[in-house]
Amino acid sequence: MVKKRLIISGCVFGLCLLAGRITVVKAEEIPIAGIDLVLNNYYVSAGEDNLNFKNYIESDYLRQCQNVAFAKVTDYVNIRSEASEEGQILGKLYTKSAATILGSKGDWYKVKSGSVTGYIKGEYLTTGADALKLVGELGTRVAVVNTTTLKVRKEANTDSEVLTLFALGDEYAVKKELDGWVKVAYEGDKTGYLSTDYVEVKTEFEEAVSIEEEQERLEEEQAALHTEQTGKDRQGSASNTTNNNSSSSSSLRDSIVQFALQFRGNPYVWGGTSLTKGTDCSGFTQSVFRNYGISIPRTSRSQAVGGKRISLSDLRPGDLVFYARNGRINHVAIYIGGGKVISASSPKTGIRVTSYNYRTPYKAARYIND
Known part of the structure; x- marks a missing residue:
């Protein structure tokens, strides 16, 4: 019997039952439990007439798909500690961001998104079949x-x-x-x-932002206003630390890249700056540059305004690439050449190398004076 391998991640769209056989029109992954559930290695026989397809699609797949929700707002909706407008605000789910529905209480949903678990009123969420239609668009x-x-x-x-x-x-x-x-x-x-x-x-998918993360963002934006000018001074200081001719600059860039690559596979720790014991994305870039006497700000948003802004088409090894969520910078990586970057990505992946455009780059900055 020939078997067709159907890899399903989360749930399936466009499945048809035709004359006792299954035709897969389109299969999509929908990360749901914590927005990262992956179900795979399911095998479906192309000739099993006794397969009750109706029961199949109404099984765990369909129930799990119903747990996906997207923010139905123009800016953001608050995630509260209880199912009430009086509940404490724990975080914000911005437009086009996703959440996992954990349960319901009256006309409120209990959800989890990113590090935030709390309640959102149902009128501010797109759920069910309408949410499924958005998966391809927003994912x-x-x-x-x-x-x-x-x-x-x-x-x-x-x-x-x-x-x-x-x-x-x-x-x-x-x-x-x-x-x-x-x-x-x-x-x-x-x-x-x-x-x-x-x-x-x-x-x-994009996820919620906790109040702590939001407060940090606001503080960073305020600090960034004062950092922009001083960043130019830092760049001048860095140029005094390294030889300013093109040959020396190229050697410095290569050295920074090789130094950064030796920490590939080491752990991600939010708020950390240790290249061996754990660091977050901006702690990684700051620590790598510090090794070469180049001082850059601590956070990704401050690093984005502290250096010289450059075009993505002008990227050179050692430049910084920034990524944003809803227009707010939330990640930074070091460009290593060949269309790739290295960064402290997440607790799951640690420090890793990826394509520079695995996410849409938001901007790039240069701290190495050429």
């Missing part, structure tokens, strides 16, 4: 390499030319999904095909 599809070395093909077949090699843990934006292959972007405008046998394809 970002990425492919994560899960083998030591993966060949990138020019076409979607194993006989095609090998364009380059990707390493374990590398993450790339998915441009197109085919049967057994995904087309990904890398090194700027280059594209290639990866076998789905060696990547995990997932959907990522």
